[in-house]
């Protein structure tokens with residue numbers, strides 16, 4: 001899932017300066033699971049914005065909606081009637097959702113209410129950790145099911161670096177060292193031999209470094225007749 | 229054919245116990261500090277490492293510092309981290325270094341930007357140090373850049389790596405070194421040794437894998453200037469191991485500076501007796517002036 005965090009209230013207020021009619025739009029998918037942009041967060045933020053407006057004597061109306069999946073046009077189009085008369089949409093989805101929103105409603109400016117952190121999972125209740133860097137060429141079979149790209153602070157493919165200590169990463173004792181985990185996992189899997197193999201330079205052209213990616217699934221693409 | 233080996237490589241190849249030392253480039257556009265240190269240290273070690281924006285802090289470039297050293301007749305070891313350059317820049321800089329006459333290259337990942345004065349920097353890490361060695365070796369031995377394009381002239385360089393026997397997991401430390409040696413490391417400089425017991429255990433693993441026969445290992449030492457410095461390294465520097473006895477000895481000393489030098493000399497003596505250790509690497513950042521005294525009192529002042 002996508003992990004995101006809400007921007008600070010001050011930052012959001014600053015972004016929305018001068019807007020009079022705002023739609024706060026959440027998403028019931030990933031950002032709801034990580035408690036950043038689900039219905040509850042949308043309602044709470046809208047309330048905070050209303051209070052702020054009232055305290056400043058601002059003439060400002062704030063509506064809310066929470067969409068099933070803000071990253072899919074079909075779901076987003078359903079809220080078209082709510083956009084009438086709005087001069088701002090505060091998207092409480094990930095960066096993808098916010099963009100689909102802007103793509104769908106080209107005349108109203110969309111503001112990002114969240115900071116999208118990456119792809120990850122809940123580690124324990126309330127703690128969400130990055131797990132995948134979307135490198136486009138997965139090597140998890142070589143690293144004991146632990147991603148060196150997203151989970152090692154230096155994305156080392158032949159780690160660990162000299163700063164790994166007591167299973168912690170050198171940059172932050174709060175963060176586990178990915179290579180310590182890879183080591184333990186490969187030992188458990190009976191594959192410590194994989195630790196001895198040099199992984200050659202990675203082809204980053206499959207990642208974002210090769211330009212924005214586009215996947216075409218031929219069998220799913222509609223033919224011209226079908227579109228018509 | 230002329231011998232294009234570096235002085236450091238010749239010293240090590242001939243079986244002599246090598247001495248290298250570190251020179252930290254200044255936060256300055258003037259190379260005067262590097263030249264002054266080069267003049268001061270000339271003849272006291274076989275080659276000098278020029279650190280590459282150490283602790284991710286912006287400094288005079290290691291490449292420029294290496295050239296400044298050569299102008300003073302001192303042989304450099306050019307440190308090249310994976311943090312700041314992608315494979316295009318690393319390969320280009322290797323050619324540049326070779327064209328300027330730099331012969332010793334040290335490949336390393338580099339401290340994370342988190343530690344320096346550019347915390348918002350985007351760390352590159354296109355290659356890791358093992359891959360950096362693979363690429364550089366290919367350039368030298370096959371005369372090709374990564375991907376196979378042929379070079380008009382291959383860089384003649386002596387390739388080095390770092391090793392940290394004190395980081396975790398311990399059992400992976402010799403494995404990691406083996407990977408670097410497989411990738412092309414011919415000399416290895418280690419993290420500073422204070423914990424000799426752990427270092428001996430590491431060297432045992434290194435010998436079991438015969439890595440000492442395939443690469444020259446230079447053990448790192450740091451002369452301690454104060455008990456505070458010892459404590460800081462023990463408690464605050466990830467991947468360093470400073471035993472409590474060392475910290476105690478420093479705190480109780482009447483003259484901490486002398487005690488620091490004394491500990492350093494004792495360490496060097498023990499390191500020299502460890503099978504497979506082919507030299508020492510002195511890291512006295514900010515205290516470079518002490519290097520001649522340490523080398524001299526270790527009985528290593530007659531450089532080959």
Ligand code: SF4
Nearest residue numbers: 132133134135138147
């Ligand atoms: S190796 Fe690449 S695709 Fe696989 S988990 Fe890591 S970043 Fe994601």
Ligand code: SF4
Nearest residue numbers: 152161169170177178
């Ligand atoms: S300590 Fe571990 S996770 Fe952190 S940079 Fe080093 S190898 Fe990567």
